[in-house]
Amino acid sequence: MLKNFKSNYYSMNSATLSTDKILTKAATLAFENDPVVSTSLDIGSGSGALIALVREKAPSAQTYACDYIDSLMELKDQSVQVANLNEDSLPYGDNLFDLVTCTEVVEHLENYHRLIKEIARVLKPGGLVVISTPNILNLQSRLRFFKYGFWNLFGPLPVGRAERFSTVGHITPVSYFYLAHALAECGFKNIKVDFDKAQRSAIPKLIVFWPLIALATYFASGKERKKYKTIDSSNEEFVEKVNSLKMLLGRTIVVRAEK
Template sequence: MSTEAIYRAVLPLLRSHLPAGGRYLDVGSGTGELLRRVRAGWRGSSFGCDYTGQWMQLPGQKVDVADLNRDPLPYESAFFDAVSCTEVIEHLDDYRRLLREIFRVLRPGGIVVLSTPNILNLKSRLRFLWFGFWNLFGPLSFSQRIRFDTDGHITPVHYFHLAHALHEAGFTELGLTVDRWQRSSLFSLVLLYLPIRIFGGIAYRQEERRYRTIAPENAPHVKAVNALPLLLGRTCIIWARKPVGAEDGALRGSASERHAERDNETASDRRR
């Protein structure tokens, strides 16, 4: 259930990496609109996966049903040339597990294209400052069961943590863009850009020199947090590649988790 701007940003990335006769998977396929657009003018096999098939409106398109929080994706390893997952991870309890599954089902050299609301734009940051809630992640009802549809934004995902999760799953060559810039953030940018540069720079140097949390491999993603695309963009569009010669990711995922836990403990000790 994406927007026109998201489709325009995602489609070129997918089409440029889908060979004729290849296989493409849309995770959280919804009505099938992205599948329909990818299939136009492309000869290959398309697959949809979602927690229900009731949304699908594309004739002849099968939907493989899976609980994206708990179930493995119902496909063999190294099966797809490209996977999309647009406006999905913010609906999940455990998006990192899903990213590891996407890594597993991608062939080496294949790509994943993700989108999620950008909670780091200035409009969202100011809302969090005044109200304590990011844009599109307001107070949830305590009396209704959350469904994984458009009313179920339960996990605000910071760009840096999404990039970290992709790297931890085994992906490389991460790229970032946005669907469009928010005009409503331009006035805030004029007022706040200089303070962000000054105080953000001070915080960056503190993290780098005192806490030693910034290293060459994560520095570009830390810097991106206060760059113009994320200060003004409405939706994060991120793509990443499964490296040639990569393993499935099942073993890599558990090893990465152990390394992450060790690194977190080390960083916490430094802060104390």
């Protein structure tokens, strides 16, 4: 029944999901320290909107695009390599790119760890990756999970679904901790998280719940450190951000890391 849908369980930068704020934040993070970018790859290139932003910041860069289909691209001079990232490796050699961007993709994949390993392979030493995905740890999402058992933008999935580019294709909720952990496991360093925008509608709820969250975090973290030994110097910076005010308000996480 699914054989006609070669995209399988991932989609790329659909106009319905990848807003201007996400792409702008991704481009800003990628170039915040003025890196030299001569080659860049956008995984999930869609219409090419993020590639256009990269070209503005690095006009001489050679840009590459990878997607599950090539018909979405609107930049006439940009070719697209087609790949099914649930089954295929990235169709590029080792140590090729200064920058890899991947916005609103990992939540569509069966195994995002595999993609991160591939990104590490194709990046040059010292190269940068920027990844975005819905922030399932914001307060609105946590409350929805508490009430219904599903995170925001991750609802009940129809069996045999054909649509891969909308939230119907969201099959893998990835929290900031596990994304940062996967990057660190692949040797990435200087991992930084930012957000496309704050959910202002969550502020009244945050005023109510923040004291409880802060208190629970304090006691839970102590138990994790002393009793279960799950928090140490290798992961504490990621753990500390999980219940931060920015995490509780941010709509989409945008993560930057260096190979």
